[in-house]
Amino acid sequence: MITTALLAAALTVGAAPALPQDTQQATFGLTIRGITAGSLRLSGQVVDGRYAVSGALESGGLVGILRRIRYDASAQGRVADGRFVPSSYSERADNNGRTRSAQIDYRAGVPQVKAYDPPRARDEDDVPPSTQGGTVDPLTALYATLRDVPKGQECGRSLRIFDGRRATEIAFAAPRRQNGTTTCNGEFRRVAGYSAREMAEKSVFPFTITYQPAGTMMRVTQVRTDTVYGQARLTRR
Structure with a gap:
C-alpha cells in the first residue's frame, strides 16, 4: 500500500488530544537526500466526535520527471477516549500508468480487507488482518500526526498501524521544548509482514518532528x- 518512504517520513502518530471541531488543510514538500521528491496534501475535519480525512502524495522534481507516482486516499471514523478509531479506509495508486486500489473496513476495531483491484494473491509474509484489532490505517495516522494540536500535547505514545499487509509501530521519546519550539524524537519500526531481506535491510527508522506555535495551537513544520x-524531510509549505 502506501510506500515505505512515505511511511517512514510521516507515519509518526500517538494518542490524539482533545479535538476542535474544524477543518484543517496542509501541504508538505518531500525531499530525499536533499532532492525534491514530491508533495503531500492533507485535508481533515472532526465534527461531533467523527472525523474524515483525504490525502494525496504525488511525485515531483527530479523524481517526478523520472517516475510518475500518485497516491490518493481517504479515511473516516470516530474519536473515542482521545484516540482515532477508523471505520473505513481506501486508496488508489498510479505508478507510471499502472493503477491499483484497495479498501479496508473495520468491524469492532478489527480491519477487514475488502478489495484489491487488480486482485492479488496472499503472500506468505502478509499479516492476517484478524490479528490487527486496535490498529489504525496509514492515512488516519498521518492526519493525527500532522494536524495542529493544543500546546502541551505535541507528542504521542506508541501506536500500532496496519496497511492491509504489514504491521508497524510508532514509539515516541519525551518532548523537548525550547523558545516556543517543541521537538519530538521517535522511532518507526517494522514489526511484521516484511520479508527477511527487508527486515535485514532496515527495521527501525529514527525520526524527529518539529512543532512551531500557530496562534493558540502547535503546528508541525518539519519531519x-x-x-x-x-x-528524508517533510517541510510544511
Whole structure:
C-alpha cells in the first residue's frame, strides 16, 4: 500500500488530544537526500466526535520527471477516549500508468480487507488482518500526526498501524521544548509482514518532528527521518 518512504517520513502518530471541531488543510514538500521528491496534501475535519480525512502524495522534481507516482486516499471514523478509531479506509495508486486500489473496513476495531483491484494473491509474509484489532490505517495516522494540536500535547505514545499487509509501530521519546519550539524524537519500526531481506535491510527508522506555535495551537513544520532511500524531510509549505 502506501510506500515505505512515505511511511517512514510521516507515519509518526500517538494518542490524539482533545479535538476542535474544524477543518484543517496542509501541504508538505518531500525531499530525499536533499532532492525534491514530491508533495503531500492533507485535508481533515472532526465534527461531533467523527472525523474524515483525504490525502494525496504525488511525485515531483527530479523524481517526478523520472517516475510518475500518485497516491490518493481517504479515511473516516470516530474519536473515542482521545484516540482515532477508523471505520473505513481506501486508496488508489498510479505508478507510471499502472493503477491499483484497495479498501479496508473495520468491524469492532478489527480491519477487514475488502478489495484489491487488480486482485492479488496472499503472500506468505502478509499479516492476517484478524490479528490487527486496535490498529489504525496509514492515512488516519498521518492526519493525527500532522494536524495542529493544543500546546502541551505535541507528542504521542506508541501506536500500532496496519496497511492491509504489514504491521508497524510508532514509539515516541519525551518532548523537548525550547523558545516556543517543541521537538519530538521517535522511532518507526517494522514489526511484521516484511520479508527477511527487508527486515535485514532496515527495521527501525529514527525520526524527529518539529512543532512551531500557530496562534493558540502547535503546528508541525518539519519531519526528518531515515528511510531505506536515505535521509528524508517533510517541510510544511
